[in-house]
Amino acid sequence: MIDPLVKAGADINAYDDRGFTPVILAAYNGQAATVDALIAKGANACRPDRDQGNTAQMGVAFKGEDAIAARLLKAGCDVNARNTAGQTALMMASLFNRTHQVDMLLAAGADRTIQDAAGRSADSVAADQGNALMATRVKR
Known part of the structure; x- marks a missing residue:
């Protein structure tokens, strides 16, 4: 249908009634x-959603879609795109223990020191989830 x-x-980049693009x-x-x-x-693979500023890259970190994450990269x-809360795809991948995506994002230049609006970085997000291994992986 495309x-x-x-x-x-x-308009291939239009928002739907919920504020999402077709790519998202x-x-x-x-x-x-x-x-x-x-x-x-x-x-536009980079266009964030209308309301929260989440990108497709952030969405696949939540869902665990590694192949799509690689394609989006x-x-x-x-x-290092940030949503309205200051969060990045690296933070989301760390939060949901997406090891492969964390590695891909870091290899692509993700900044592990960025802090969100609450002052959390990717390693502290992982640590807050009780995932010490991911926190260490992201902090290196």
């Missing part, structure tokens, strides 16, 4: 082929 919608003039929805729901198709048609988005 091709016909684009040909008909649909596809990524969050594990639809890797749809994410690829949207990006190939010019969708290739799209060239700011690896």
Whole structure:
């Protein structure tokens, strides 16, 4: 449906009534082929949601979609993008113990020292979850 919608003039970066873009929805729901198709048609893989400022990269950290996380990193988005609470994808990946994504984000240049609005960094977010191994991994 992407091709016909684009040909008909649909805005591939439009927000739905909940404030999500097509890329965010596809990524969050594990639809890797749809994410690829949207990006190939010019969708902005970096556009945050309208209300909270969460990116698709943050959403896949929550959901554990490693392959999509890798694809989104290739799209060239700011690896240190922050939502309205000052949180980053690295913080979310640390929070949900997404070891592979943490490694990918760090390799892509994620800043482990960024603090959110509450003064927490990726390592303290992991520690607050009782995950000392992740806290150590992120703090290195």
